[in-house]
Amino acid sequence: MTKKTPQPTNPPREKAFLVGVELFQQKTILSLEDSLTELELLSDTSGLDVVGELTQKLDRPHVKTYIGPGKVDELKALVEETQSQVVIFDDELSPRHQRELQLALGKNVRVLDRTALILDIFAQHAHTSEGMLQVELAQYEYYLPRLTGQWTHLERQAGGGGGRAGSTGGVGLRGPGETQLEVDKRAIRKRISQLKKELEKVRAHRMRYRAQRKRSRIPTVALVGYTNAGKSTLLNKITRSDVYVADQLFATLDPTTRRVELPGGYQALFTDTVGFIQKLPTTLVESFHATLEEIAEADLLLHVVDISHPNALNQSEAVQETLDTIEAHHIPVVTALNKVDRLRDPESARDVVKSFSKAVAISALDGTGVKDLLQVIQEELYETYTPIRVRLPYQQGALISLFHEAGQVELVEHGRGGVYMQGRVPGRLLAQFDSWQVPNNHQEPEEPEEEAEL
Ligand SMILES: Nc1nc2c(ncn2[C@@H]2O[C@H](COP(=O)(O)OP(=O)(O)OP(=O)(O)O)[C@@H](O)[C@H]2O)c(=O)[nH]1
Ligand SMILES: [Mg+2]
Missing domain, CATH: 3.40.50.11060 (GTPase HflX, N-terminal domain)
Structure with a gap:
């Protein structure tokens, strides 16, 4: 180290x-x-x-x-x-x-x-107002039950400033600072509910923004992965931009989105996200809901794994667990096995590549494999058609026409409660249809009468 x-x-x-x-x-x-x-x-x-x-x-x-x-x-x-x-x-x-x-x-x-x-x-790494709100909320949620007389001896050293005291407080003190620690729990609870309301507003704004992006039909790719895996470096390489990169844990807290041109001239929006870690505090997962929602709403996940790390496989398992808790497990995944330039024996990556589906070995630093990776992403989003069976209520008119326009329709059955559609859609649309999927063992089409219950 x-x-x-x-x-x-x-x-x-x-x-x-x-x-x-x-x-x-x-x-x-x-x-x-x-x-x-x-x-x-x-x-x-x-x-x-x-x-x-x-x-x-x-x-x-x-x-x-x-x-x-x-x-x-x-x-x-x-x-x-x-x-x-x-x-x-x-x-x-x-x-x-x-x-x-x-x-x-x-x-x-x-x-x-x-x-x-x-x-x-x-607290040290949050820079946008949203990130700061989220951290402050997480800190209060954590410190509230821990506020007792024993904290008083820390007050002298504690910093203030909405949880971002910088260098004035020691580690663990860059929390709600001295003034906050002195106020009673009721005041803190009030601040918590205020923060939640503000975050709710941010969330509503994000949802509107996302709806707009969806209408633009440009698919979104969320970069996910263990902290320090190289997500921001990869985004920079792909977009030739300069998102903050550091050999630190949790260098990125706020999502950054960039438009990327794929090899075939297709486009995609790539979003860099907060890194995951094992034992990620639940208060953080809850406070960072809006940010994590970006991931759950993506059309494709680009899972960046630091293949040169001795615990690469365990880290990837931890990422999988977090994806499960934020209900993102249904989204198709492409894996980037990063930092191959650090491997003494690059061949050793070959076995690991096999244990992931759709994995490409890359170096975000020197660019090795990045072109291949973009090719795989393009195929996944635009060229690979996956069979699906959905039952769409008539209110979902936009999705029904999307299936017709962008997918390959094999069967349509109109029922009283909605339309049953069977066929294939490109990977970028799978996530949008997910809530309407009909389970595999389901016999379709059914009696029209039963559909009235939908
Ligand atoms: N050797 C080598 N180093 C890399 C590569 N990709 C990233 N790094 C280094 O790994 C460190 C972390 O990179 P970041 O891009 O900040 O990682 P991140 O996944 O965005 O990390 P968080 O934002 O903290 O979650 C930096 O020191 C990078 O220079 C690579 O392909 N090879
Ligand atoms: Mg980062």
Whole structure:
């Protein structure tokens, strides 16, 4: 891991001590060791120097202190020895765990968890008003149940400014700052509902914008993938633009959309999105709903995988899980196996390519394979026709004519409740028809009488 030299204007980097727990019978995507390596990278991105780590295997978390009392003593000694200012748990701590651990470890050290760290990075990286609203909401949702007297000793250091205190607060303090922490929970709840209302407005605006884009019939491709996989680099390569790229986790928070000319002269809109990570905090998934909706509404997903990463397959599994939670699993996927230039043996990518459907090995940095990738995307969007069977209510007149215009219709049956259509449509339209698909084992056409119930 590369350590950045602190800029003279920045406060000195604080020392952090990591704690990881392996719970028996809990299915995790990364091993404890790999998850801690990732936590170290998160800490580094957030501006902390990791000075040590402690692990424990448990049947279940200790009721009071998450780790056992003996481990707490051990941790306390290690924290003193290494003069750490921050202790970071790899899992989300309940408010009680956090309180008890804080009491046990004393006032000279702050107890944080992975979620607080990710929220902190998001707070540093949010730049648009929407991103900032989303982060602020996530932070309040997270901190509200954790607001107790023990926070008071942090107030001196805490920054303010709507969750974006920059260099004035330490990690985990770039949260709702001192003024916010002092106000009572009722005021925070009020702010939460205000934020939700504002985000609702943003969402309505996005929906109108998306409807407009749909009418323009230019298909959208959402770049998705684990954080740091190279999504922004790829978008830049494809569009020759300069979207922010950094060897940091969560460099991109706000979606950027660019129009791209595909090899055959066809067009597509490519959207860069926020990276995923295993154990993505639920408060974030909820707050970033509007952003994630962009993904769920795309016509095609371009899954960027960092093939040079030792955990490439696990990371891709984590991405799959997040896609499931935001209900995007029905969208066709093309996979870009990125950073092949970093592989010592490029042939080794060949087996991995086989384990993904429609995968192309590329280097977003030097451009290897990018042309082939665009070709596959074009085929997927415009040239590959997939068989579908749908039952469309008559109100969906636009979709009915779209099927006729852009698809290959094999059978049409008019019922009382709608029209049953069977045939093939190009990949770019599959997502639009998804809610109306008739299950495979369904016998069609049916008695017209039954359709009246639709
Ligand atoms: N060697 C090599 N490095 C790459 C390649 N693609 C991206 N990178 C590097 O990987 C790092 C992350 O790239 P980004 O494009 O910011 O990744 P991202 O997926 O947008 O990351 P987030 O926005 O943080 O989710 C940067 O340091 C890039 O220069 C590649 O093909 N080869
Ligand atoms: Mg990015």
